[in-house]
Amino acid sequence: MTFLFLTTALAVEVSPTRLEQAISADQPTLGTLEISNPSSRAARVQIQTGPYRYLEPKFRLPSAEDWFQFEPAAFSLAPGASLTVSYTITPAANVRDDAAAEYLAAILVDQLPEEPNVIARSNSDEAISQASPQNVGGQAKVTFVPRFAVPVYLTLPEREKKELELAGLTVRVGESPDLLRFGVALKNTGTVHLRPAGSLVILSEAGTAVESRTLGRSLPILPGATLELPALVPMPGSAGRYRAAVTVQADEALLLQKEIGFEVTPEGAVK
């Protein structure tokens, strides 16, 4: 093993770490990012866009990957310095006639090395033509580039429909016989992503609250996607009939509720 040199690259910081922005199909939308260098060394930064991360395989939503222009898109930051980067979002011409209300992308913030590789920085013909079969030295170089991928959600307000279906509520014995496992299935039937929050209450046959749990805030459910929120709750202390009621809120005006009845047998089974 041969190390010729090792230095330390210091990751820059980005704010915001998520971009959710309303845009217009007819005119550019402006915004800013704040890039800071908390380290004691100067940092070279490059900003570009890429595909949205975290998509399930074969799940496709319209992309805004090519709509961004950054000013500046490449720059150096002195130790301790910050810079406000302006961006302009210009939707493609066909967006005016498109039906989609939400477009996704990622802003990629790279910290480049001080001395970049010759060929890895460009896919231009010029770079490739630098290759030389006589250039036999057996040397290899791996340059590490810290990258932060800011998720981007751009919405067209006039097409925005926030609709959520509480598609199912199920209960069964959990991974341990001491637990009940609930499944709350949510389907986004609207046109923009939602981040619903919810709670679950278990009531005795007499209507007394036995247990209550928050479901927390969900990760974004993209248009057309279904997500099941699992919830584990201690098995009620005695056999009998119970009801479980779930409440889910995805927006101020979007409140959903569902209730199921179930029975815990003396043997600990759930019917």
Add this chain to the structure above:
Amino acid sequence: MDIKTRLLRALGALAMTTTFLSPLTLDPSSAYASVKQEVYVSGTVESFGGYTFTESLTFTVDKPGSREIGAITMEGVYNGEYPWILRAYTDNFHYTGIGGASRPASAAGLVSKDGRFAIPLEVHSPLYDEGIWRRVPDLSDPDPIPYQPEPDLRPTVYTDCVLMGIDPRNGAWVAGPDGVLFTADDSLLGDFTAKTPCEILVRANADAAAAAGEYETFLYLEIVPAP
């Protein structure tokens, strides 16, 4: 401690997730997978920095075969909203391959200056079991399978090279070192991170067909934050 007591304790911990400040110093003994109801839930913490990495490795390719070429030293901490992952990949758009080759080769790894040859890279994260190396993919690889958490302990299938992360939806990460859910070493947050500084080992696998020459690549170490 019975399962119900553990659940109630863990639910108490759940209420603290919005102010949780240091996943890297999480004491595993106070975290339990019994809060799997948290599985699809995200929490918010204040980000106060990021990981830092070794800038580059330069080494000599002098014979075919698999060999360790060095280590990426990681320092600092990323403490953003979860779930998040740190993954590695290359983006070798200058790779052309060999014209007329009977099967397409992957651009993943180090690429020769003429763009025709590639030397695959593998990495070993301190979170991996001993002897486990993951292939570093290239963004141009056909049919990539993005990281997806698997709540239960079924085998996960993805082509992403995940080095570390925090994801309470990932049953294997929640299960902790023993790989079994509902045991004392479970991690409440699905904390799949190592205390820093730590090293990620890098291995190159030059086969006999790799021509002598100069090879380079950018190895991207990408934090994919909470969506």
